[in-house]
Amino acid sequence: MVVIRSIARSELAAFARLGGAGASADRLETELAEMWRSGEGRPEWCLLAEVGKLMVGRLAMAALPVGCGLDTLEHRLVVPWLADGTEDAEQVVRGLLEASVAALPPGAQTLDARLNAELRPDLAIWRGALESSGFTVFQEKQGFLWTDDQHPPSPTPRLRFRTLAEVGGDAYAAAMARGIAGTLDRNDRHYVGLCGPDGWGREMLGYLGPGDDTSWLLADDPGGSLVGYVALSAFDEPDTATVIHIGVLPECRGRGYIDELLTAAARAARARGLRHIFSDVDTENGPMLAAMRRAGHDPDARGWHIWHYRLSLG
Numbered sequence: 001m002v003v004i005r006s007i008a009r010s011e012l013a014a015f016a017r018l019g020g021a022g023a024s025a026d027r028l029e030t031e032l033a034e035m036w037r038s039g040e041g042r043p044e045w046c047l048l049a050e051v052g053k054l055m056v057g058r059l060a061m062a063a064l065p066v067g068c069g070l071d072t073l074e075h076r077l078v079v080p081w082l083a084d085g086t087e088d089a090e091q092v093v094r095g096l097l098e099a100s101v102a103a104l105p106p107g108a109q110t111l112d113a114r115l116n117a118e119l120r121p122d123l124a125i126w127r128g129a130l131e132s133s134g135f136t137v138f139q140e141k142q143g144f145l146w147t148d149d150q151h152p153p154s155p156t157p158r159l160r161f162r163t164l165a166e167v168g169g170d171a172y173a174a175a176m177a178r179g180i181a182g183t184l185d186r187n188d189r190h191y192v193g194l195c196g197p198d199g200w201g202r203e204m205l206g207y208l209g210p211g212d213d214t215s216w217l218l219a220d221d222p223g224g225s226l227v228g229y230v231a232l233s234a235f236d237e238p239d240t241a242t243v244i245h246i247g248v249l250p251e252c253r254g255r256g257y258i259d260e261l262l263t264a265a266a267r268a269a270r271a272r273g274l275r276h277i278f279s280d281v282d283t284e285n286g287p288m289l290a291a292m293r294r295a296g297h298d299p300d301a302r303g304w305h306i307w308h309y310r311l312s313l314g
């Protein structure tokens, strides 16, 4: 029989190492301990599935602030793990999900789960359990990999670029607030709905990392009117950048400016000595998906595909 229980504080190290020991398990232990300290996590929200003395599944919950100065918390399922060859695995996951929902604090509106196909050989089991437990797909994102072929960069004749270092954070945030209008990205739409475009733009500055202020670019037409922006940052993988966000102002859309912005991103990656750009795009954002393909960002180079599920409560 499968028993689901939360862990004691003393079990944190073992809980973090269920997927295997090593540097990533060490990091996970530190992150969970930090979440317990900050209140974003709790031992009661770290759930184990056991059959006798055998640990067969793990799931934890986090309560994360939505940002932009709001008190609202969003609850998210994290660190999913299933032992290889677990019998009735989908049933085990359903048990973990049911216990997570039961542990939600009163007033919680949603519970999210993000699964990345690249990291989850057991994806079908988790998706099956989520869907039969009332979760629905909130967003799907496809990963794209661009690799520098060292050819001379394409020209960007219709745009002039200024860096965030030149224009400052306020102007950059204001440009992002204008460029996000009418987005087809479901997650961005959700946060713009909560924060408003100006709050969302300011919040995005939180993704600015060291060295990024020369590769977060504003784009103007030759007359000096703002057309859009592309924010290229270092990605947490060797030799790799990522497009944190990219946008064309609504009044400038439909003229292919996105192609020149992606060219500028490639140039900026090269200038930073980064050979790859890895980014993901909402599968409902047709114009952006098409632009990525045109610019040589390959959706098939990796298995990265995010399934973002949400349970809506109340």
Ligand SMILES: CC(C)(COP(=O)(O)OP(=O)(O)OC[C@H]1O[C@@H](n2cnc3c(N)ncnc32)[C@H](O)[C@@H]1OP(=O)(O)O)[C@@H](O)C(=O)NCCC(=O)NCCS
Pocket (backbone or CB within 6 Å): 179, 180, 181, 182, 183, 184, 185, 245, 246, 247, 248, 249, 252, 253, 254, 255, 256, 257, 258, 259, 280, 281, 282, 285, 287, 288, 291
């Ligand atoms: C995605 C985006 C950058 C595309 O820029 P663009 O320069 O207009 O792209 P294109 O010129 O290739 O447009 C292709 C077509 O899609 C249409 N289109 C572009 N953005 C659209 C949108 N948000 N909603 C509906 N249609 C859109 C264009 O009007 C054009 O239509 P047409 O072929 O009938 O003329 C732009 O829509 C945008 O800034 N969106 C908001 C931010 C966003 O989604 N960023 C990507 C996050 S990963």
